[in-house]
Amino acid sequence: MVLDEHIDHTGTSDHEKDMVDACRSQLTTNEMKALLMNVLNGAIDTTTTTMVWTMSEIIKNPRVMQKLQEEIRRCVGRKSRVEESDVANMTYLKLVVKEALRLHSTVPFLLTRECVKHCQIGGYDIFPGTRVLINAWGIGRDPKVWTESASIFNPERLENLELDRSEMIPFGGGRRACPAASVATQIVEYTIANLFYSFDWQLPSGMKNEELDMEEVGSLIVVRKTPLSLVPVKHDWQD
Template identity: 45%
Template sequence: MIKSISESAGPLNLTEKLFSLTYQITCRVALGKNDEDRELLYEFVIEALNLLGSLSATDIFPYFGWIIDKFTGFSSRLGKCFSVFDAFYQKVINEHLDPKRKKEEDEDIIDVLLGLRTNQSGAAGLTISHIKGLLMNIFFGGVDTSTSTMTWAMTELVRKPETMKKVQYEIRNCIGKKGKVEESDINQLQYLKMVVKETLRLHPPGTLLGPRESMNHCNINGYDIFPKTRVMVNVWAIGRSSEYWENPEEFFPERFMNKSIDFRGQDFEFLPFGSGRRVCPGMNMGLATIELALANLLYSFNWELSIGVVKEDINMDEQYGVTVCKKFPLHLVPIKHN
């Protein structure tokens, strides 16, 4: 990504670059190496994310909504996506089952999942359909969320140049002339970690978490919540509540300085990855991608707005979908830093 940005001249669509990066990483981790197939799937991942994020008539009217969905073309788009993904996963799984494949060299998530399938102890016993479902989760849980967090982090930083300078100073001071930030450097970058936390506080991509269902009767703030009630937890609103945060609308990473508050699901005022047994299983992978990519973007380039654009012009609207993302892509001008 850094190389391709270095080669581009003038303003670039940073959101697109970040999406492509997380997509490539996810493919590599989930499917192993196969460049040709990745290209093929790219447009369907975007289409599927759009479909998953939109409301279908069947969701609202389960008995007859399908007629409307058929009429609007929603069903056929969904069917097409399903066939493409199903055939694609089957092909990749078959390749992995090929005895001629050298496993030790290329082990990826499919190898691990296939291993669980053949486990006769009864502990896992995954079927091929389970494996396809899990691959789907990895794609749709991982790509959009990480892209959105990095896009918002860069957006907030260009809106606050003094914070941008501070985080760049930390990274450049720590890395020196090494040329790039590596994973092993990340733990030294404490201010960068605060920037990521602050971004997740203001812009959690999983705004309402996964829906829950209450098991027992309880009373919250005088409201009776009966068993089997669908419960939505609005972490977006909690993260911006003045009850828990000082100047909640301000992007101020320093608020996390010398505070033990973390996003691992124990501090209920800050739950960008959720909590409990449905907590995000991709948290570490997401953070690794976000921190490393942001660190390298900030190390290698200074970032400016296009000529004639001022920071007050940056549109901060959100777009509802599977995740809540920045509505309009972020366009910035990279200036190579030596």
């Protein structure tokens, strides 16, 4: 379907070229199908994991959950569900998702890069041809950038904060950055907005928020060691 749309619109005046067009000039149709399937399959695990970590941090911090729900319900009003246009006005939601990405970079180590010229990092000589592994997880928790509270979930820290592109890179950076970063972020924001608009959330069996286990496991993708279990309670709209 994606390929057919690009083929049908090729050469038209309103067609804006993108990554698919660039790949079509060098790859066969079957190769393109395989490439797009890799992109879609890769996005499923990472996006889902980001949603789970975002939910976990919100549930563990009742203050954040209350503030987030107030914003969502104020922006949406009394509709059956959140619409995409509503999310654009949810500034706190965007801070919450961004803070979750800072703390829980789903892919902790970015794809390796090859050094093209001699440089020094932290007093170490990096020579041409050296393969460099970038620790995105560690960068997001660096106390030199985020102070001693780096490990604490606090969306307000990002308010009015101008970041260097290298200070938080859950989607990588430069020419090899994730091409679906914008779409993935929008999907997470939209899903979280709907979940917290329609429901209030509780931990099972009377568990307290601060007791929620946040231990991580994994290598290529960092997930929760203990699956997240929550109880949805339909929100009671009182006039």
